[in-house]
Amino acid sequence: MSYYFTILSPTDVPLFNIAFGTSKSGGDGIARFRFPEAAQNTYMTQFIIHSSLDMLEEAQWMGGNMYLKHIDTYPPASSYISAFLTPSGTRFLLLHQPPQPNLPPSSSSGPGGGSMSLSVTSGMGSSGLFGGSGSSSGRASSSSIAANPTSPQTEEAVRQFMTEVYENYVKTVMSPFYRRGMEVKSPVFRGKVSAAGRKWL
Amino acid sequence: MSSSTKVSRIGEELWKTKIDKVNAELVTLTYGTIVAQLCQDYDGNYHDVNKQLEKMGYNIGMRLIEDFLAKSNAGRCANFRETADMISKVGFKIFLNVTPTVTNWTSDNNQFSLIFDENPLADFVELPDDGRAQDELWFSNILCGVLRGSLEMVQMQIEAHFVSDVLRGDDTTEMRVSLVRYIEDEMPPEDD
Numbered sequence: 001m002s003y004y005f006t007i008l009s010p011t012d013v014p015l016f017n018i019a020f021g022t023s024k025s026g027g028d029g030i031a032r033f034r035f036p037e038a039a040q041n042t043y044m045t046q047f048i049i050h051s052s053l054d055m056l057e058e059a060q061w062m063g064g065n066m067y068l069k070h071i072d073t074y075p076p077a078s079s080y081i082s083a084f085l086t087p088s089g090t091r092f093l094l095l096h097q098p099p100q101p102n103l104p105p106s107s108s109s110g111p112g113g114g115s116m117s118l119s120v121t122s123g124m125g126s127s128g129l130f131g132g133s134g135s136s137s138g139r140a141s142s143s144s145i146a147a148n149p150t151s152p153q154t155e156e157a158v159r160q161f162m163t164e165v166y167e168n169y170v171k172t173v174m175s176p177f178y179r180r181g182m183e184v185k186s187p188v189f190r191g192k193v194s195a196a197g198r199k200w201l
Numbered sequence: 202m203s204s205s206t207k208v209s210r211i212g213e214e215l216w217k218t219k220i221d222k223v224n225a226e227l228v229t230l231t232y233g234t235i236v237a238q239l240c241q242d243y244d245g246n247y248h249d250v251n252k253q254l255e256k257m258g259y260n261i262g263m264r265l266i267e268d269f270l271a272k273s274n275a276g277r278c279a280n281f282r283e284t285a286d287m288i289s290k291v292g293f294k295i296f297l298n299v300t301p302t303v304t305n306w307t308s309d310n311n312q313f314s315l316i317f318d319e320n321p322l323a324d325f326v327e328l329p330d331d332g333r334a335q336d337e338l339w340f341s342n343i344l345c346g347v348l349r350g351s352l353e354m355v356q357m358q359i360e361a362h363f364v365s366d367v368l369r370g371d372d373t374t375e376m377r378v379s380l381v382r383y384i385e386d387e388m389p390p391e392d393d
Contacts, residue, residue, distance in 0.1 A: 174226075174325035176233025177240075186327050 002031040002097045003201060004045040005193065007169070009181050010089030012053065016184040016193075019045065023198040033097055034077070048074045049095045052081040056093070060085050066166075067159045070150050080149040084162035086169070092162055096201075098149050161200040168192040208286045211273065212294035219272050220295050229324045236340060240329070247337035254339070258346020259353075265296070266351035277355075281380050282306070284357065285313050288348065288378075297321055301376070314364070317341075317374040328368050335370065339363045348378060356384045 001022035007015040019031040033045060052072035059068045072081040077097060084092040148154055172178065172189045236254065243249040269275075273291055278284040285303045293299050299321065305314035322341045328334040339345075345361040352359045358381040365371035 171325050172327070174230070175327045176230070176237040176325075177327065177329045185330060187330075188327060 002033050004095040006049055006093050008091045018193055020197045022201055045095055048079050049093050056083045067162055069155050082158045096149055157200045161196050164196040165193055205286050209290040212291040215295050225321050232322045251339050251342045254342040255346035258343035259350035262347040262350020263354055266354045281310055312379040315376045320374055323368055340368050358382050358384055
């Protein structure tokens with residue numbers, strides 16, 4: 001599973017972005033996106049994620065929730081986009097691309113594959129996420145986050161991730177040296193986001 | 202030791218009974234804005250910003266000491282060690298609700314360090330990453346001025362400066378305070 005996370009200001013200025021891979025199911029935390037041409041890896045994610053903004057703007061008035069769940073899919077690259085909206089209109093967008101279903105997970109999750117497998121059903125929302133290391137094989141359970149991008153478990157994991165990022169985002173923008181609309185450059189924040197990614201995704 | 206615990210009880214008591222409380226974020230954000238604005242006004246000349254903050258603190262301290270004495274009813278300190286305790290356990294306690302640790306005394310009892318475990322002025326703060334602020338800006342420098350101003354009003358000339366700050370990536374936030382001299386009453390210059 002590869003992720004691309006981006007923060008957009010209310011006026012669609014990109015403030016922050018980060019690419020990372022899953023650390024669950026033995027993933028090594030490195031993003032490996034699959035796009036038709038390898039050279040496109042750098043900007044395809046941005047194309048796809050920004051193209052979902054229209055969907056987001058439609059979805060944002062439909063309910064009172066900040067977490068808008070999975071709002072858009074880009075089938076050619078089998079990418080899924082989840083969104084989170086802060087009250088001031090800043091958007092958090094997460095693109096996730098599951099590993100190719102016809103390949104064993106280890107081929108997409110790198111040489112470190114197989115050290116830890118995760119059964120998400122064993123307990124969401126607590127240390128259960130870390131406790132699923134009983135089996136030593138590299139199998140991904142059918143309900144794991146990676147295999148089912150639209151399952152409730154995934155939605156919940158993404159929600160936890162978004163909430164944690166939001167908390168840290170609030171702290172970061174409270175810094176007196178940050179001005180509204182400025183790119184978020186704080187290394188502390190970047191570290192917190194990757195930590196949240198490791199923890200929940 | 203017993204006098205030190207007595208002092209800290211005084212601080213606690215005052216904090217509970219006599220002190221008006223205000224939202225911490227109001228203070229943090231207001232102070233942060235002042236510093237950020239100064240940095241902008243001085244065009245990123247952090248030495249001048251430090252100096253200006255110290256001066257602002259000095260002016261605050263000269264008035265704050267009056268308020269402090271009125272609230273605490275503290276008598277005269279017998280020596281500089283008592284003064285240090287009073288600053289940490291009553292002064293910082295009632296105005297910022299922190300009690301920095303007094304430590305690292307020199308043998309002549311004229312210099313000590315205040316170690317701040319927490320610093321309400323610096324919550325949320327990340328120094329600008331322009332490569333200089335990390336080395337030049339003392340974000341909480343206003344506190345040095347406050348100490349200098351207030352102690353000057355009670356006949357102590359001191360010098361205070363920060364030696365480390367967690368905002369810069371140091372392990373602790375430490376302020377060094379040294380007594381320069383006790384100010385004796387001076388005769389006004391004769392007006393011939």
